[in-house]
Amino acid sequence: MISLFCAAALHASTQDVELLADNVSKNGDVVNAEGNVIMYSKEYLITANKAVYDQKNEIVEFFGNVNSLRGLNETSRTNYLRLNLKSKEDFATENFIMDKEAEIWMQNNESCSDDGYYRTKGSVVSSCNIQDPDWRIKYSSGKLNKETKFLHLYNPVFYAGDVPVFYLPYFGFPTDKTRRSGLLIPEIGYMKNEGVYYKQPIYLAPYESWDLQFDPQVRSRRGFGIYTTFRFADSPYSYGEIRGGIFDNFKRAQEKLEYKNEKHHGIEFEYDRSKLAKYLIDGDFKEQLWIDFKKVNDVEYFDLKEKGGLSDDDDSLVASRLNYYLTTDEHYFGLYSRYYIDTDKLNKKNTFRNDDTIQELPTLQYHKFSNSLFLDNLIYSVDTKYHNYTRSVGTEASQYELNIPLSFSLPLFNDYLNLKFSENLYATHIDYRDNFLYRNGGLSSDDSANYVNHYHRISLSTDLAKAYDSFYHTVNFELDYIVPGYQSGDINSRLFKEYQYDYDKERGRVNQNRLNDIASNLYYEDNFLGELGKDYTQRNFGAKFTEYIYDENGRKFIRHSVRQRYDFEDEELGDLTHRLDLYFKNGFSIGNRFEYSHENHEFEKIQTYARYADTKFSASINHTYENVKRATDRYDKDNYTILNASVNLPNFYKVFGSWEYDWEREYNKMWRLGVTHNRRCWNYTFVYQEDIEPRTSSSLSYEKAKKEQGFYFFVNFYPFGGVSYDFSKDKEYKAANQ
Secondary structure, rough: HHHHHHHHHHHOOOOEEEEOOOOOEEEOEEEEEEEEEEOOOOEEEEEEEEEEEEOOEEEEEEEEEEEEEEEOEEEEEEEEEEEOOOOOEEEEEEEEEEEOOOOOEEEEEEEOOOEEEEEEEEEEEEEEOOOOOOOOEEEEEEEOOOOOEEEEEEEEEEOOOOOOEEOEEEEEEEEOOOOOEEEEEEEEEEOOOEEEEEEOEEEEEOOOOOOEEEEEEOOOEEEEEEEEEEEOOOOOEEEEEEEEEEEEEEEHHHHHHHHOOOOOOOEEEEEEEEEOHHHHHOOOOEEEEEEEEEEEEOOHHOOOHHHHHHHOOOOEEEEEEEEEEEOOOEEEEEEEEEEEEEEEHHHOOOOOOOOOOEEEEEEEEEEEEEEEEEEHHHHHHHEEEEEEEOOOOOOOOOEEEEEEEEEEEEEEOOOOOEEEEEEEEEEEEEEEEEOEEEEOOOEEEEEEEEEEEEEEEEEEEEEEEEEOOEEEEEEEEEEEEEEEOOOOOOOEEOOOOOOOOHHHHHOOOHHHHOOOOOOOOOOOOOOOOOOOOOOHHOOEEEEEEEEEEEEEOOOOOEEEEEEEEEOOOOEEEEOOEEEEEOOOOOOEEEEEEEEEEEOOOOEEEEEEEEEEEEOOEEEEEEEEEEEEOOHHHOOEEEEEEEEEEEEEEEOOOOEEEEEEEEEEEEEEEEEEEEEEEEEEOOEEEEEEEEEEOOEEEOOOOOOEEEEEEEEEEEEEOOOOEEEEEEEEEEEEEEOOOO
């Protein structure tokens, strides 16, 4: 009877609610409920020891052990709650509230809310555990915008444990992942040569389909600049970014730091789309368009995006790419373009700047996937390409390529062996532009070249597998014999730099000795086109062996492979390639891969690694040695080691470090040592790092580099975001062998 009476009493109110209790009494318009009070509606579920309902004013007051659920995510606990059912306003004292979706909680001396805001006084907020939070923010007052989910805090003090760390007069952050316009966390720092650094990101997100970010920055001793990023999604199948920026050096800073440009500027465009032709053509095919365009005047444009200048885009050769393909089960069509900016050439003392850099605009490819011809085991495929190599000065070319392999397979001995015969045709035609030959003191035009190569190939292969008591062994062994067929034409390995010769001739400074030396890089360059290698143009025999060993649980234990060819015409062995990897149960693995040139009696490449990882410790060491001989009898040599290690410590700490050493140039490329602490509600990292980066100088000598030494601090508070700080200094560095 009591429950029915209370439900009827509240049914006429603004909200359709029900009130249940052990004891209920009514005095005029006031209903008193005591003992196991429960009130629920579409929006609320509230329990308390006692409740008083003013029917006339539609106000309910709850007393003692008040627990409230509002919606799907908001829960609170207090000893007193006043709820206005008509205006949906409430007031509470000593309130604890938690948002399950945002995974944050607030503890308040007083709180009140309406349709627009949730307001608090004398409060604490955190996303860590309630009893002993790792971090928390205490503030005098605050308000949460219920619509935008943005929390405003006034006079906040940040605590790490019980220790106050810093104070701000105001701090605001979103409590959900909705994109919204506003100021992002600034970056502040100091650099010895560049002074005080300040960057204030400004974020605009007026629509779901695009947003815009401005990153103005100032370096008090160097200059100022601004970078901009425009992100957009113009369809459900695409995404793009347009990035650009400019940094203006103070004239005195440019001269002191010896930067070749007073202004560093650039523009970038990145676009990815998976539906283009499908809008016009119905069919069972796949397509993809990817564009990555960059136009810069030097690599400092990339470095200046961040304070530390440790950009991944610090290669002096900046490449722009366009890739598009359309493919079916039988056919493939591709369109590719490459545009290169060699920033090392963009020097006022460099005569031709980037004009003599080869560009690939465009490359077209058609490929017919392997298919049977007349018989199931008679297989063919077709691959054709067109390349347009262009540049402002120097030799250009249009190249047409055709590659057709035709093979016949014959299984032997109940499929234990497979015998394959193949006929392979490769042909190319090249139309040169501005290509000249220097002979006997004069120039003659070389307008075209043709090259055809046909060869026969016989292969015998086997794939074997056997299970033993404690391991499983697979073996692949292949022998192939190549016999040249029809061959015609050739492609010159070196091109004459007629534009450099004309330039020197006009000024009367032709170097006759280097003019007659085809290995000279002053008047000659490597041809950007080449013939097939000797493996396909001379009679040779090859062997390839690959084996895997798995343990009784199916875990790979050994990978081993060897490749070797022998050339009958030169009567010499080709390059030997060997690889061995061992994988142990305890998380340790070790491996080595090398390529040995019998012709040059040199190891051209050696790569060795060792890795170990378990739940507490991980480490790896990698060593690479390369010594590759070029067409000009010059060796390009690299010899470096990279070491990484990390240790997981108690209480969610990890210590990590890295070291990179260049043995060829005898210097530490980079080393770092750091510690990180990871918890669900926050993480932070301290790092000390020294790094040597090349610098684009105003002179033609690019020996100079900068050595950056820095201490870095990163901290992230879930779900509010993170901040970073670093103190670093730069100084000139010159390698020991320079």
